[in-house]
Amino acid sequence: MVTLIETQTQDYATVTAEVSTRTDLADSPVRDLNQALHNATDGQSWTVENPGGKHSLAVGINAGVTVTINGHAGYYAAGMHQKGEVTVNGNAGVGLAENIMSGKVHVKGDASQSAAATGHGGLVVIDGNAGARCGISMKGVDIVVGGNIGHMSAFMAQAGRLVVCGDAGDALGDSIYEARIYVKGTVASLGADCVEKPMRAEHLAELAGLLAAAGRTDNPADFKRYGSARNLYHFSVHNSTSY
Template sequence: MGTLSVDQSTRVDLRQRTVTDLNQALHQAPAGSQWEVLHPDGQHAIAAGLAAPITVKIEGHVGYFAAGMNEEASVEISGNAGVGVAENMMSGRVHVHGSASQSAGATAHGGLLVIDGDAAARCGISMKGVNIVVGGGVGHMSAFMAQAGALVICGDAGDGLGDSIYEARLYVRGKVGQLGADCVAKEMRPEHLAELSGLLAQAGLDHDPAEFRRYGSARQLYNFHVENAFAY
């Protein structure tokens, strides 16, 4: 399979080309170019490592690590996403129209991840500045060790939400299972309502921000104390 030319048609059929062909072409794509990917068929690492302001529309379901480490690009996935969609994203936007498997947006530093459906366990694990908006609910241990950024959950959150959380902000509209260690409900101040309104608007959702509650760190486990031995 030869190299995919950059000035070739921007429609790539993954039944005709390999994911490596696609990714290498996307890595060289000029800013502003628009790409359409057909028949992803759950393959892994589709559109991973993009580093330019391009637009990629994927028609179907993707496997693990789709749009992994995205920088600047806008990636839209019409179906469901496997494990670690937009993991370690730095900037740009990833929009999953279906649901996402576990570890969506893991460790991501920036940009916006929108999941219209549900996200499974560990959504936003170790997030480092990304904003994530989930139209449905999230599974257990979401925002585990979340360091920075905001996670908006329009549905319910599973047990262990925000376990060992640092400075990330969590907004939940539905029910929350048992909170994780050192995660507590917090006052929703005007700056939080403003942030939440902005994120909902960017995700194309019209929920009333007043319906959400905010959760964050109690900051009781930031330093080691032997009295904390049974707190974790």
């Protein structure tokens, strides 16, 4: 008996801020920034200068705040993000928005590997390319990548949607569960139990919504859909050569 998971269409509430606090990481520690963000209330706004690739920027946000990082972020930018909106005007390191729950994270440049890993909800937009393992173990997050993604992306992806406007690397969607993948360009190879699936009207509609939420103008009809063949859901000795 297998009951499939419904992926809900999410409302990524956009936050409008009135006044912005300016934080310069050249002369104040990351810890102070994060502490201030944890004490913040809805509607507050921060502009972060000189991030210098520092790790754990704007992690653990739990309020409707907006944070704009002007420069490159290191590992785990916007980790475990909730409710607010973080924009990186630069590139992001490993584990961007890992385990994001809600809200929005937008990287204008490229993101390194494991972007949006294990994310449970919210929207992650990467205008450039994403490295390997993008969307690994995703659990409900929506991801839109403007460029290409690396190998082993959406590995063991459980729920949520991954949209790739460029090409996908090897072993896309290996051991995937119920997440849905849309790729506009080529797929180097599909991983175990991941197959191409027909694009029906509801898929074109949800893809159009995701592209619009990411501010993109790509045509949904140009994409192909990939998902689980559901052949590995129950262990069987006859599948032993699939792994």
